[in-house]
Amino acid sequence: MKRTFVLLALALGSLSLAQQRVTIDFWHSMGGVLGEATEALVKDFNASQNRITVRSQFVGSYDDGLNKLRAALQAGGQGRPNVIQVYDIGARFMADSGAVLPLEDLARANNFDLSQFVPQPRNYYSVDGKLYGLAFNSSNPILYFNAQALEQAGIPYRNTWSLADLEVAARKLTVRDASGKTTRYGLSIPIDSWFMEQFSYNSGQFFCNNENGRKARATEVTFNNPAAVAFLDTWARLVREGVAANTGRTWADSQSLFAQGNAAIAIYSTASLTGVLRQVGNRFPLRTAFYPYLRERNGTAIGGAAVYLIRGFGDEQNQASWEFIRYLLRPETQAKWIIGTGYFPVVRGVADLPAVRQAYVRQPNYTTALRQLETSKVNTASAGCLMGGFTEIRQIVQSAIEEAMRGKPAQQALDEAKQRADQVLARYNASVRQ
């Protein structure tokens, strides 16, 4: 009898709570370790207060998420999420879609000081002068060194590398057998357009016109700029000479090569660090360094993804979404998120927190990305290229990389790719005006 009463009271209690509670949907694309870290943040948020419940859902890859969003919007908005995580290169698309509630509007309405943001993530996700998305997971590309190989070859470790220096080191680190066949590669870079983009930015060049699409909507790609051409030329030449490995487009295939000690230098994202460290184990000491550049180091753009608020919900729901965003922006939350994921914080003052400091002392390689960010110049080159059709254009760039590796001159491969990419961009821009 008494038990029934207690149960009844509990049921009534939860009923009244449920009436007050606001539930919002959050779609993300973080799988594996990153997915667990994301779910942990959501759980912490739900436990930290009793008014808002965030219902998180893993929606597959970023492209899958965008397709789901697109389908929901096509169906008149039925089932669309309040908050969605979309990759970096979707920034132009999200702004053009008209489906996003700009973060800046909410921040201003809630008196949130936007200067708390680290400038690069803020610049990256600002479209036509307005901040649209919150950089959730932010990364940049870094160099990975097999420190043991470096030492054996008598090459001193350095923080910054020009492309020419990197080439010299890669050649020195290449080991060949008696027949001249490579047994250890000097360098391994997965075939990914991102590295061409970042090399352009880090050398002070643009990947698309109108200053990376930051002064006005981009109408042409400029990935045949001198820096990108030099990078591709060197990379392709080293592959043809057996100094650099060609493991294709799959990052994992390059990472296993590096982790087994069969490539001495590699280029990946800072977000790969946890995974690579785990793969390397005790095989050799690993060191990371800043991304290479052509003549003078400008700074890299951020990669990763941002979370956006979707339009069409009532004030109560939007306010709940903002509370969730606000929670993600707290330095303590940021600290929890970056420790162990390899991403870097997007608001100021996180690196000084004791927990973060300790983590960085334990594994100094995690500081490389952050220091690279802090020492990057803040300009339209390091803001990153903002354009539509980016996924398709990346495919075109990747084909150009593959063509160059087979012997087509880098300049020619990129010039030809530009023709195709410009058509894609023109078609995208036309579809926006429609």
Added chain:
Amino acid sequence: MSVERRETPWTEAKPQTRFKAGEGLEAALLVVPGVALMLLFIVWPTLNAFWLSFHRENLLGTSREWVGLTNYAEMLKDPAFWRSVGATFVFAAVVAPVQLVLGLVAALMVARPFPGVGLFRTLFFLTTAVPTAVAAVAWGWFLHPVGGTLNRALEAIGLSRQPWLTSPELALPALAVLTAWAGVGFTAILLTAGLQQIPEELYEAARIDGAGSWTQFWRITLPLLSPTLFLVALLILLSSLTAFGQIHLLTRGGPMESTTVWIYRVYQDAFFNFRFYYASAQAVALFLVLLLLAALQFRFFGRKVHYG
């Protein structure tokens, strides 16, 4: 020697079924879920793709306009489309013979019972039972450009390693071979069924006439199996024209778009490039090709086959 082939089960005329009053309704109710699912997930999307292929859409697909055959005209002028069609047929041209021959060898080995036949049947069928994703990952390790098992084996016997999935020449054939491998079990089952339909008396008669096993194979097995072989070949062709998972997992259409087959082009244009209308036009074209092949199959098997 004159043999009249028995009718295959699927061409036998079914006895006329008559429903009593009330039973018809019950039967109709029973098929409703199946038909509804088919309408919802096959017929409706197909019609939708046809309809969409005559339109242009804005960025989010929230407004569209009728453009007639513009998408088809663009498709026929698009070199990327033709490259994908070419890749598709090269792919099929490798998959079909490899899978057919391997399947036939497997079927011949297990068609007649012998001790342990169950083990071999299981082993052969295993390749079909392995999910595409698992098989693709395993093959990815096997074919890794530097540390893969195959390349290490090649180096161990003094040959040089090959860029199996990272060169535009090798990637498509390599994918075709692993696709054929995955289909061997299914092919073997169909062919085993075909083999078991061949009357044992014929082999006995042939042996009495002094025919060796080679002669028996060419004079009895192959001719009598040929309708099944033809059917299986068509089925392989149809499935290889829509191979997707292994390509998506292993090469994503690269290197240099060499493995961007027709259906992968459709996928990329729709779900990456957000040009659903253009992807629909290409999908409809692929659908028509598949329809043609299916019609061919029905036409061939709808008739009785006699050997005189």
